[in-house]
Amino acid sequence: MLHNAEAILGKFQAQGRFVRVSPFGTGHINDTYLITTRDEDPYDYILQRINQNVFKNVPKLQENIERVTSHIRKKLEATPGAHPDREVLTLVRTVDSTTHYYSNERESWRVFLYIDGTKTYDVVDSPAKAYVGGRAFGRFMAMLADLPGEPLYETIPRFHDIDFRLGNFRDALKRDPACRASKVREETAFVEARAAEMRTIHQLREEGQIPLRITHNDTKFNNVLIDENGRALCVTDLDTVMNGFVHYDFGDAIRTSTSTGAEDEADLSKVEMDIRLFEAYARGFLQETRRLLNPCEIETLAFSAHLMTFIIGLRFFTDYLDGDHYFKIQHEGHNLQRARAQFKLLRSMEAQYVTMQALIAKIARST
Numbered sequence: 001m002l003h004n005a006e007a008i009l010g011k012f013q014a015q016g017r018f019v020r021v022s023p024f025g026t027g028h029i030n031d032t033y034l035i036t037t038r039d040e041d042p043y044d045y046i047l048q049r050i051n052q053n054v055f056k057n058v059p060k061l062q063e064n065i066e067r068v069t070s071h072i073r074k075k076l077e078a079t080p081g082a083h084p085d086r087e088v089l090t091l092v093r094t095v096d097s098t099t100h101y102y103s104n105e106r107e108s109w110r111v112f113l114y115i116d117g118t119k120t121y122d123v124v125d126s127p128a129k130a131y132v133g134g135r136a137f138g139r140f141m142a143m144l145a146d147l148p149g150e151p152l153y154e155t156i157p158r159f160h161d162i163d164f165r166l167g168n169f170r171d172a173l174k175r176d177p178a179c180r181a182s183k184v185r186e187e188t189a190f191v192e193a194r195a196a197e198m199r200t201i202h203q204l205r206e207e208g209q210i211p212l213r214i215t216h217n218d219t220k221f222n223n224v225l226i227d228e229n230g231r232a233l234c235v236t237d238l239d240t241v242m243n244g245f246v247h248y249d250f251g252d253a254i255r256t257s258t259s260t261g262a263e264d265e266a267d268l269s270k271v272e273m274d275i276r277l278f279e280a281y282a283r284g285f286l287q288e289t290r291r292l293l294n295p296c297e298i299e300t301l302a303f304s305a306h307l308m309t310f311i312i313g314l315r316f317f318t319d320y321l322d323g324d325h326y327f328k329i330q331h332e333g334h335n336l337q338r339a340r341a342q343f344k345l346l347r348s349m350e351a352q353y354v355t356m357q358a359l360i361a362k363i364a365r366s367t
Contacts, residue, residue, distance in 0.1 A: 002033055004103075005047060009035055011101045012092045012111045016041035026122065026222065027237070028328070029054055034114060044114040045092065049107055050100065055239060058108045060153035062099040065238045066091055068214070071147050072140075086115050087234050118225040118233055124257040127280035128230070129221070133257060134284025136224045136232035137216060137249055142288050144214040144241075152214060152242045159217060159240065160248045162198050165311055166191075169318045178323040184336065187317060190343055191310075198310050200303060201247050209296045215244035219253040246297050250285060251304030255312060257281055258305075259345050264338045271344040275352055278305075279359050283367075286360075290367040298364050302356035305349050313342030 002008075005021035016037025024034040024046065031049040055061045069088050076082040084090075092111040094101045100110045124130050158164040169191065173181055181188070204210045216223070217240035225234040256263075258278050261271035282301070290298075319326045320335035327335055349356070 002031075002047075005033060005035060008047065008101065008103065008109050009045065009111065011109075012045075012094050014043070014045055014092055014111065016043055016045065021047070025120075029239070044116065046112040046114050048110050048112075050110060052108055055155055057153065057155075058100055061155050061239060062091075062110065064152045064155065064241060065089070066099055067147065067149065067152065068144060068238060068241050072143050075143055085113060089113075089115075089234065089236060089238065115225055115234055118227055120222040120225060122222050124221050124277055124281075127276050130257055130277040130280035131284040132226065132230065132232045133219075133221045133224055133253065134281040134286075135288055136235055136284075137219050137253060138285040138288030139232075140216060140235045141213060141246065141249060142292055145292055147214055151212075154242050155240055156242075159242075160244060160308070160311060162202060162307070162311060165314050165318070166195055166198075169314055169321070172318050172321040176321065178321065180321055184317070184321070187336075187339060187343065191314060191317065194310060194346075198307055201245055201300065201307060204296060204300065205245065210245060210247075210294070210300075212243045213246055214241065215246065215249045216241055217244055217248055217252075219249045220256045221253075245304075246289070246293060247300060247304030247307060250282075250301050251306070251308030252312075253281060253285070254278055254305035254349075255309045255342075255345065261341060261345075263341060264334065265341045266337055268340060268344040271341050272348045273305075273345060273352060275355060275359075278352075278356060279363075282360055283363050286363050286367050290364060298360065301360050302353060305356070306346060306353070309342050309346045309349060313339045313346065316342060 002021050006018040009018055019036045019038055021033050021035050024032045029051045033047045035045040035047050037044055050058055050061070052058060069091060072088040073084045076084040076087050090113040091099050092113060093099060100108050102108055121129065124133065173188065201210070216235065218237055223235060223237040224232050225236060227233050258273045258281065259271060260274055261267070265271050316327065316335045317339035320339060324335055329335055
């Protein structure tokens with residue numbers, strides 16, 4: 001339990017009077033707490049301790065979030081019937097008017113208004129939910145398409161860079177610090193057989209056929225707040241919002257939303273891509289972004305699911321080869337189990353690729 005939460009909240013321009021603090025959410029990077037205030041006070045608050053091992057430059061991270069949320073808020077304020085305090089995250093400034101506070105322990109803290117009456121879901125169990133998720137992340141991208149000023153700060157350098165990830169893999173394979181390379185020749189062959197194809201999106205960028213956009217880069221369904229009517233209100237977890245390709249957001253959403261098995265499913269027979277969920281998510285996403293995207297981006301949307309599933313599987317596999325230093329594991333071989341689940345999901349996508357492409361083309365024509 002966080003014992004100094006009230007004192008930390010006092011460093012911010014919060015209007016409520018502290019009642020209690022409790023852990024909040026299922027995130028694995030930052031430490032997140034819900035601060036409840038008295039019933040008659042206007043707001044409760046979300047308090048977060050920012051993981052400075054992951055996010056090295058907190059001021060620039062916070063500058064990104066402030067730019068993004070302020071831009072969306074201005075649009076919402078100009079939209080009849082919108083509710084800015086509920087449809088975009090609201091940073092609460094410190095008493096010194098900064099966006100974060102450093103404690104005596106040099107821990108970095110920030111505060112958001114809590115958006116009540118909402119839920120998050122870890123599993124997408126229906127096309128209706130997939131559609132809602134697609135619209136939420138599509139709308140988020142569309143609203144940031146005209147963000148003025150310089151590019152956003154790269155909070156995690158080369159986060160989805162396929163060349164960087166392949167380089168790390170080959171380096172770990174060559175060094176073999178945990179003496180595991182000889183045990184995973186089948187998985188190694190799987191990676192190398194697809195490595196060249198996975199450069200497709202970067203190649204298109206080098207040829208000038210696709211633009212950089214502002215992307216969320218962590219499009220799990222539990223990063224969308226859903227109201228009591230099943231409507232998406234707000235996209236959360238903005239730490240990785242930076243420049244990227246539309247394929248990063250669409251592809252990772254398909255990876256995380258359409259699999260019939262868990263990310264670390266041990267029984268690979270349970271891991272498939274549910275094409276119904278793919279179609280529903282694509283329909284929602286393109287409803288919001290169809291007019292924004294160019295033909296090349298749309299033609300390669302289906303492939304982006306392959307790319308992002310490959311990248312995440314590759315990262316798990318690389319960490320396994322390197323001795324499990326990055327991802328937290330629950331047992332020996334956990335990262336290899338994760339990698340195998342992702343590679344099985346990719347095989348399912350490859351088997352359904354023609355259908356995926358046809359659905360994207362059909363949806364794009366009708367929106």
